[in-house]
Amino acid sequence: MVQVTARLPEDLVEKADRAASRLNRSRAQLLRQALEYYLEDFEDLRLALDRLNDPADPVLDWEDVRRDLLDQDQGERG
Numbered sequence: 001m002v003q004v005t006a007r008l009p010e011d012l013v014e015k016a017d018r019a020a021s022r023l024n025r026s027r028a029q030l031l032r033q034a035l036e037y038y039l040e041d042f043e044d045l046r047l048a049l050d051r052l053n054d055p056a057d058p059v060l061d062w063e064d065v066r067r068d069l070l071d072q073d074q075g076e077r078g
Contacts, residue, residue: 013027016030
């Protein structure tokens with residue numbers, strides 16, 4: 001593993017230490033997991049924004065979708 005040094009506000013370190021203590025983890029374990037979660041969320045958000053900005057991706061109108069689903073449901077009931 002690579003060691004990384006970062007300067008953090010004292011109150012943030014105190015919050016991290018309290019959370020680590022409650023979770024029976026070290027500060028390093030807590031910060032590593034928090035960073036992993038953040039980066040996963042960041043990647044999900046980036047993908048979502050890419051899709052929203054993709055002009056080839058059709059935008060669905062809720063009323064059209066709702067009407068189509070209701071029509072399908074009524075057709076299956078016969």
